[in-house]
Amino acid sequence: xxxxxxxxxxxxxxxxxxxxxxxxxxxxxxxxxxxxxxxxxxxxxxxxxxxxxxxxxxxxxxxxxxxxxxxxxxxxxxxxxxxxxxxxxxxxxxxxxxxxxxxxxxxxxxxxxxxxxxxxxxxxxxxxxxxxxxxxxxxxxxxxxxxxxxxxxxxxxxxxxxxxxxxxxxxxxxxxxxxxxxxxxxxxxxxxxxxxxxxxxxxxxxxxxxxxxxxxxxxxxxxxxxxx
Amino acid sequence: xxxxxxxxxxxxxxxxxxxxxxxxxxxxxxxxxxxxxxxxxxxxxxxxxxxxxxxxxxxxxxxxxxxxxxxxxxxxxxxxxxxxxxxxxxxxxxxxxxxxxxxxxxxxxxxxxxxxxxxxxxxxxxxxxxxxxxxxxxxxxxxxxxxxxxxxxxxxxxxxxxxxxxxxxxxxxxxxxxxxxxxxxxxxxxxxxxxxxxxxxxxxxxxxxxxxxxxxxxxxxxxxxxxxxxxxxxxxxxxxxxxxxxxxxxxxx
Amino acid sequence: xxxxxxxxxxxxxxxxxxxxxxxxxxxxxxxxxxxxxxxxxxxxxxxxxxxxxxxxxxxxxxxxxxxxxxxxxxxxxxxxxxxxxxxxxxxxxxxxxxxxxxxxxxxxxxxxxxxxxxxxxxxxxxxxxxxxxxxxxxxxxxxxxxxxxxxxxxxxxxxxxxxxxxxxxxxxxxxxxxxxxxxxxxxxxxxxxxxxxxxxxxxxxxxxxxxxxxxxxxxxxxxxxxxxxxxxx
Numbered sequence: 169x170x171x172x173x174x175x176x177x178x179x180x181x182x183x184x185x186x187x188x189x190x191x192x193x194x195x196x197x198x199x200x201x202x203x204x205x206x207x208x209x210x211x212x213x214x215x216x217x218x219x220x221x222x223x224x225x226x227x228x229x230x231x232x233x234x235x236x237x238x239x240x241x242x243x244x245x246x247x248x249x250x251x252x253x254x255x256x257x258x259x260x261x262x263x264x265x266x267x268x269x270x271x272x273x274x275x276x277x278x279x280x281x282x283x284x285x286x287x288x289x290x291x292x293x294x295x296x297x298x299x300x301x302x303x304x305x306x307x308x309x310x311x312x313x314x315x316x317x318x319x320x321x322x323x324x325x326x327x328x329x330x331x332x333x334x335x336x337x338x339x340x341x342x343x344x345x346x347x348x349x350x351x352x353x354x355x356x357x358x359x360x361x362x363x364x365x366x367x368x369x370x371x372x373x374x375x376x377x378x379x380x381x382x383x384x385x386x387x388x389x390x391x392x393x394x395x396x
Numbered sequence: 397x398x399x400x401x402x403x404x405x406x407x408x409x410x411x412x413x414x415x416x417x418x419x420x421x422x423x424x425x426x427x428x429x430x431x432x433x434x435x436x437x438x439x440x441x442x443x444x445x446x447x448x449x450x451x452x453x454x455x456x457x458x459x460x461x462x463x464x465x466x467x468x469x470x471x472x473x474x475x476x477x478x479x480x481x482x483x484x485x486x487x488x489x490x491x492x493x494x495x496x497x498x499x500x501x502x503x504x505x506x507x508x509x510x511x512x513x514x515x516x517x518x519x520x521x522x523x524x525x526x527x528x529x530x531x532x533x534x535x536x537x538x539x540x541x542x543x544x545x546x547x548x549x550x551x552x553x554x555x556x557x558x559x560x561x562x563x564x565x566x567x568x569x570x571x572x573x574x575x576x577x578x579x580x581x582x583x584x585x586x587x588x589x590x591x592x593x594x595x596x597x598x599x600x601x602x603x604x605x606x607x608x609x610x611x612x613x614x615x616x617x618x619x620x621x622x623x624x625x626x627x628x629x630x631x632x633x634x635x636x637x638x639x640x641x642x643x644x645x646x647x648x649x
Numbered sequence: 650x651x652x653x654x655x656x657x658x659x660x661x662x663x664x665x666x667x668x669x670x671x672x673x674x675x676x677x678x679x680x681x682x683x684x685x686x687x688x689x690x691x692x693x694x695x696x697x698x699x700x701x702x703x704x705x706x707x708x709x710x711x712x713x714x715x716x717x718x719x720x721x722x723x724x725x726x727x728x729x730x731x732x733x734x735x736x737x738x739x740x741x742x743x744x745x746x747x748x749x750x751x752x753x754x755x756x757x758x759x760x761x762x763x764x765x766x767x768x769x770x771x772x773x774x775x776x777x778x779x780x781x782x783x784x785x786x787x788x789x790x791x792x793x794x795x796x797x798x799x800x801x802x803x804x805x806x807x808x809x810x811x812x813x814x815x816x817x818x819x820x821x822x823x824x825x826x827x828x829x830x831x832x833x834x835x836x837x838x839x840x841x842x843x844x845x846x847x848x849x850x851x852x853x854x855x856x857x858x859x860x861x862x863x864x865x866x867x868x869x870x871x872x873x874x875x876x877x878x879x880x881x882x
Contacts, residue, residue, distance in 0.1 A: 173527050180524045188512040191551075252506025255475055256567075259502055260525035261494035322805065326798050330788055340785060343777040344805060346770075347812060370819060385805070392722050392801055395477060437791040438871045479793075629875075 181270035226356025241320030511553025710740015718800030767816035
């Protein structure tokens with residue numbers, strides 16, 4: 169298949185999912201609301217002096233983001249499976265890896281939306297100055313999103329076909345993305361305490377390797393997922 | 397030589413499956429199914445099904461509920477992985493290659509349309525996925541032929557069952573497939589819709605289009621199919637010419 | 650009924666079992682009577698001989714599960730899935746024992762049952778991944794589907810193994826890596842690792858056989874059922 173056709177398919181697959189979400193709002197409002205509830209609850213629990221808050225704030229923020237993000241990874245498949253659309257999709261002359269990358273891109277978009285709401289909300293509710301150094305924070309968010317969305321898309325597609333799947337995705341996904349959660353939390357903590365040193369870069373490397381490995385692994389293994 | 401004999405045998409309708417030893421060499425066959433076994437869980441759904449679909453013919457699959465009709469059709473489009481046996485499409489043993497997939501159009505029991513996208517957008521999306529050129533013209537033609545051009549800009553979720561079925565069929569035709577597979581295409585259609593479907597079948601017959609469909613309606617199958625395959629409990633129990641008397645059909649069904 | 654005899658526990662299986670039991674007892678004897686008492690920690694240090702052995706078996710089990718899962722995806726033979734599940738279950742058992750023995754050791758060495766140290770954390774995560782994977786597997790009825798989904802997850806779950814192995818090096822952990830050892834200690838550790846590996850390999854083989862037999866039983870039941878069911882026509 170020529171590269172042009174692949175890129176075309178990729179774009180229209182993403183376009184299709186975004187259009188559907190913008191028109192019907194199946195997933196994102198619920199996801200953002202869950203994130204806000206989590207941020208609110210977590211922020212009330214860290215009523216501490218500012219320097220201590222800065223030490224735990226990063227971890228809590230990312231926990232809220234990724235926990236709410238599992239909802240996006242879960243729902244992004246269930247909606248499509250219901251009406252037989254997923255089967256139709258697998259019968260098109262489109263490589264499974266393209267289907268994977270498209271879904272992953274949509275899930276990254278969902279996480280970006282989530283972060284655009286949750287980070288300001290967390291800052292307002294807890295006074296932790298996340299936005300003091302936006303550049304490094306953006307880097308953390310970008311790598312974290314890709315890593316999380318890669319695993320989330322792969323595992324979400326596996327569990328979305330199961331009948332008794334209540335909470336199963338969260339249970340599977342969170343342990344698998346522990347490196348992302350820890351990496352994002354640690355880097356943010358170091359960022360807030362002003363220690364961007366070799367350890368910070370070590371964690372960033374871990375996040376980057378994780379994102380790269382699972383994007384490739386997911387694209388390669390998606391072939392085994394699309395069978396049902 | 398061998399191929400000629402095989403064609404003769406298969407075209408005589410009577411002894412289908414006799415020339416199974418010939419390898420998948422394409423040419424003349426849309427689909428060659430040999431010794432197909434499909435399993436759902438541990439339950440065998442299809443057992444040892446042999447079927448050659450000659451290009452240009454129309455095949456109806458009949459049988460009671462749970463006989464394996466849908467599964468057979470899904471195997472014919474490559475949506476179900478056989479537990480044993482082989483399926484070849486146009487001489488290729490896999491639908492993994494894109495040029496084979498582009499030859500197949502499938503309408504399942506679920507319509508597979510995006511409820512949030514409009515009828516037109518659903519068609520355009522299918523066209524884009526199949527890499528069709530001139531998708532706008534093609535979509536407009538199909539909407540007109542399907543009698544749903546007035547609904548083009550309504551979301552598919554708001555269409556009636558019959559409209560959705562017409563749209564689903566139109567979507568499967570977007571890329572002008574050489575093989576069309578329909579799973580109970582008339583199930584959601586009203587009287588007008590059934591007439592429309594019959595005209596469609598008639599046109600396909602004249603154009604030499606390869607069609608496989610599942611049906612409960614013996615009269616419909618008899619009038620539009622070249623051959624009727626009867627399934628029972630996953631086995632192929634009979635193959636008949638389409639224009640044989642209906643009484644024979646009832647006896648064997 | 651009479652062709653089940655080849656599957657009955659054979660003399661060879663029994664003999665291997667007895668041999669491995671002897672091995673385990675021998676290594677236990679070595680741990681308590683051959684290995685010298687460690688200077689600072691005393692007898693508690695003897696936990697390490699078991700801890701290292703089961704930890705190695707846990708990681709090996711995880712890798713074996715992932716490898717066999719991948720082989721299933723390629724070959725599509727349930728045989729590989731039986732191996733995958735057997736290795737995974739035994740690996741999970743070892744993983745549990747690793748956490749328990751490690752925790753007991755830490756209580757004496759570090760004065761705490763648990764600490765958030767990179768290797769400890771990643772080992773606990775491995776245990777949770779195993780647990781989630783078996784939960785998913787148990788919720789799927791269709792053996793081929795279970796094998797396929799379990800296979801993908803097993804391959805993904807393997808990603809935690811390098812973290813367990815490298816965590817102490819990458820992130821300044823306090824978990825001992827390769828301490829200086831008395832040659833006798835080294836010998837006892839080696840004996841312990843070998844005998845425990847043999848034990849868990851034996852268990853995995855037995856479990857695989859059990860899984861295969863139960864699958865065959867299920868298929869025979871279905872075959873008998875569909876043969877006796879009246880034709881619908």
